Amino acid sequence: MTDSRDNIYATPREAIDRFAFDDRVAAVFPDMIQRSVPGYSTIVAMTGVMADRYAKAGTRCYDLGCSLGASSFSMAQYLGDRNCTIVAVDNSEAMLTRLTERLQDFPVTVDAVCADIRDIAIENASVVVLNFTLQFLEPETRDTLLDAIYQGMVPGGVLILSEKIRFADDHLQELNTDLHHAFKKSNGYSDLEIAQKRSALENVLQPETIDTHEQRLARAGFSSVDVWFQCFNFASLVAIKS
Numbered sequence: 001m002t003d004s005r006d007n008i009y010a011t012p013r014e015a016i017d018r019f020a021f022d023d024r025v026a027a028v029f030p031d032m033i034q035r036s037v038p039g040y041s042t043i044v045a046m047t048g049v050m051a052d053r054y055a056k057a058g059t060r061c062y063d064l065g066c067s068l069g070a071s072s073f074s075m076a077q078y079l080g081d082r083n084c085t086i087v088a089v090d091n092s093e094a095m096l097t098r099l100t101e102r103l104q105d106f107p108v109t110v111d112a113v114c115a116d117i118r119d120i121a122i123e124n125a126s127v128v129v130l131n132f133t134l135q136f137l138e139p140e141t142r143d144t145l146l147d148a149i150y151q152g153m154v155p156g157g158v159l160i161l162s163e164k165i166r167f168a169d170d171h172l173q174e175l176n177t178d179l180h181h182a183f184k185k186s187n188g189y190s191d192l193e194i195a196q197k198r199s200a201l202e203n204v205l206q207p208e209t210i211d212t213h214e215q216r217l218a219r220a221g222f223s224s225v226d227v228w229f230q231c232f233n234f235a236s237l238v239a240i241k242s
């Protein structure tokens with residue numbers, strides 16, 4: 001019986017694991033992300049609410065870096081009768097195997113695709129979701145992806161971009177890092193687990209400032225951009241294609 005609670009980093013390790021979305025992570029992922037990202041459940045729930053507003057009949061709604069499909073399921077509860085296609089994409093086979101199982105008896109059609117989000121065509125999109133995914137892509141590849149997303153969206157479409165962020169101000173960086181760790185401790189993670197996870201994510205998760213995200217979105221062509229949610233060093237932006 002696989003433990004569904006994340007205690008992956010509870011034991012000292014010789015070498016710090018480089019974090020990866022493998023089978024071990026996928027097995028505990030819902031618990032891990034809920035206990036690690038302040039506001040995660042709010043962001044996922046409001047992703048569905050925003051999709052309800054922006055999803056146009058006959059278009060596609062993309063969940064890029066879908067993991068186990070939390071954002072897709074959130075959107076699906078609003079789009080069942082709107083003739084939209086939800087396209088859930090992730091390059092982790094461990095995640096997609098589990099998502100496919102979850103979709104077996106799901107009443108709404110979700111196209112689950114195992115691929116690098118940089119390799120798929122974004123077409124006829126009224127909603128695009130990047131919830132905690134862009135941060136795992138090499139920064140030098142992020143502009144090309146956002147450009148492709150913008151080009152593949154219909155006018156009036158929405159991009160929801162949620163990320164771990166960093167701060168240009170050293171004091172704010174330290175404050176928000178400390179508050180994030182306090183959040184994780186409040187959810188039962190030990191100091192060792194927090195330290196191990198931080199080391200494992202080094203150079204795997206590369207956060208950027210909100211200003212960097214906003215500048216990239218403007219370069220891609222988005223005219224209306226705002227931060228609609230932030231808790232410590234996690235934020236979600238909404239960007240509209242006029």
Ligand SMILES: C[S@@+](CC[C@H](N)C(=O)[O-])C[C@H]1O[C@@H](n2cnc3c(N)ncnc32)[C@H](O)[C@@H]1O
Binds near residue numbers: 090118130136
């Ligand atoms: C923190 S999880 C995303 C959480 C998910 N969006 C949600 O709301 O529950 C990051 C996901 O992005 C996926 N990922 C990272 N880089 C990717 C890439 N280049 N192409 C596709 N998926 C990628 C990982 O496999 C992982 O499942």
Ligand SMILES: O=C(O)C(=O)C[C@]1(C(=O)O)C=C[C@@H](O)C=C1
Binds near residue numbers: 033205
């Ligand atoms: O920054 C951390 O400590 C995290 O655990 C963040 C984060 C993320 O933002 O994706 C990293 C890995 C897991 O997917 C869950 C959460």
